[in-house]
Amino acid sequence: VSPRIYFDHSATTPLDPRVLAAMGPHLAERFGNPSSLYQEGREARQAVERARGQVADLLGADPAEIVFTASGTEADNLALLGAVSAAGGGGHVIVSAIEHPAILETVKHLEKTGVAVSLLPVDREGVAEVAALGALLRPDTRLVSVMAANNVTGVLQPVAELSRLTGAHGAIFHTDAVQAAGKIPLEVRCLPVDLLSLSAHKLHGPKGVGALYVRKGTRLSPIVHGGGQERGLRSATENVAGIVGFGEAAALAKRDLVDEVARLVTLREHLWEGVKALVPNAYLAGHPFRRLPGHLCLGFSGQENEAIKLLLALDEAGVAVSSGSACSASHAGQPSHVLQAMGFDPIRARGSLRVTLGRFSTKDEVDHFLDILPGAVASLRPAASHAGFGAPR
Numbered sequence: 293v294s295p296r297i298y299f300d301h302s303a304t305t306p307l308d309p310r311v312l313a314a315m316g317p318h319l320a321e322r323f324g325n326p327s328s329l330y331q332e333g334r335e336a337r338q339a340v341e342r343a344r345g346q347v348a349d350l351l352g353a354d355p356a357e358i359v360f361t362a363s364g365t366e367a368d369n370l371a372l373l374g375a376v377s378a379a380g381g382g383g384h385v386i387v388s389a390i391e392h393p394a395i396l397e398t399v400k401h402l403e404k405t406g407v408a409v410s411l412l413p414v415d416r417e418g419v420a421e422v423a424a425l426g427a428l429l430r431p432d433t434r435l436v437s438v439m440a441a442n443n444v445t446g447v448l449q450p451v452a453e454l455s456r457l458t459g460a461h462g463a464i465f466h467t468d469a470v471q472a473a474g475k476i477p478l479e480v481r482c483l484p485v486d487l488l489s490l491s492a493h494k495l496h497g498p499k500g501v502g503a504l505y506v507r508k509g510t511r512l513s514p515i516v517h518g519g520g521q522e523r524g525l526r527s528a529t530e531n532v533a534g535i536v537g538f539g540e541a542a543a544l545a546k547r548d549l550v551d552e553v554a555r556l557v558t559l560r561e562h563l564w565e566g567v568k569a570l571v572p573n574a575y576l577a578g579h580p581f582r583r584l585p586g587h588l589c590l591g592f593s594g595q596e597n598e599a600i601k602l603l604l605a606l607d608e609a610g611v612a613v614s615s616g617s618a619c620s621a622s623h624a625g626q627p628s629h630v631l632q633a634m635g636f637d638p639i640r641a642r643g644s645l646r647v648t649l650g651r652f653s654t655k656d657e658v659d660h661f662l663d664i665l666p667g668a669v670a671s672l673r674p675a676a677s678h679a680g681f682g683a684p685r
């Protein structure tokens with residue numbers, strides 16, 4: 293039996309064995325509460341603060357600017373709800389049309405509390421339109437949130453330009469960097485963002501740990517109230533093992549970042565060139581190179597209705613990939629709001645395949661995928677001729 297191939301690193305990543313090794317003692321004998329004053333507590337505190345330094349280092353931030361949370365979703369909620377609340381509630385926020393539900397559902401909630409919400413459009417290649425931001429900013433705009441990299445297309449967003457414009461307007465800028473962190477360089481000394489969300493499980497760390505970078509001086513209210521941990525911004529006894537794992541994962545990602553970007557871009561281009569050569573009706577959704585190093589969002593012209601079948605056929609053949617429409621099974625088969633925002637019609641927006649490579653992906657795996665993909669695509673309903681936007685290129 294050949295081992296399975298995992299090409300869904302945007303959904304989650306395998307825990308790096310070095311991360312697991314770092315976490316182990318904190319799940320066993322090193323069980324202290326970081327708030328306790330005796331030795332066991334002091335050791336736990338030391339472990340948490342070391343990890344805070346490692347996560348800060350990934351961003352070039354000060355450790356005091358890192359707030360640990362229980363997920364990327366919670367970091368996004370803290371950013372949006374916390375910034376609006378600290379500004380007195382109400383007012384106006386702007387988010388891009390292609391945000392993850394952790395942002396879009398949170399602004400829906402804010403709308404119910406009387407906050408006005410505007411969506412920043414994206415172009416046909418999935419890039420947020422910087423020029424449109426100026427027209428959307430209002431005197432009462434409290435916050436603008438645009439992700440660093442999109443989870444469906446992998447397209448990198450113009451966060452530097454958008455955050456500069458937002459800052460000049462006097463509003464807070466947040467970026468959801470859950471997909472980008474550890475995969476592309478992110479330096480908060482060069483990037484004028486005020487708030488930035490991270491999630492450990494997207495960079496070979498454990499699930500259920502996230503962080504929010506909060507630039508010094510940014511006004512933020514907590515959304516979880518209690519014992520005052522994390523400088524009062526996120527009460528609850530710290531998930532020490534998870535935080536230690538996050539720290540180790542961040543340190544590993546930072547150490548190998550430059551080499552890993554080059555390796556994954558080469559692998560991704562090998563994959564895309566192979567797909568183009570072997571499957572004539574294949575097309576790429578999103579900007580051709582302004583994208584995460586290991587990320588491809590593929591469509592098969594005329595066969596978009598069959599994307600879930602294709603995913604299951606590949607699963608059967610031992611390869612895990614995602615449907616581009618959503619990363620959760622409950623939304624499988626629904627048109628993707630991201631692809632629709634890019635101008636795809638609802639049928640095309642339902643039918644993409646997200647292939648995302650990671651640290652342990654190899655050229656052999658890509659070659660094996662290229663061996664089985666054409667047969668899997670051919671087994672679907674024959675492609676209808678399909679002209680217009682999104683046609684093969």
Ligand code: PLP
Pocket residue numbers: 302303363364365366368392394439441442443468470471491492500501502619
């Ligand atoms: N933001 C983006 C862009 C994501 O891709 C994800 C996860 O898929 C999240 C937020 C949520 O992160 P978490 O799974 O840690 O809650």
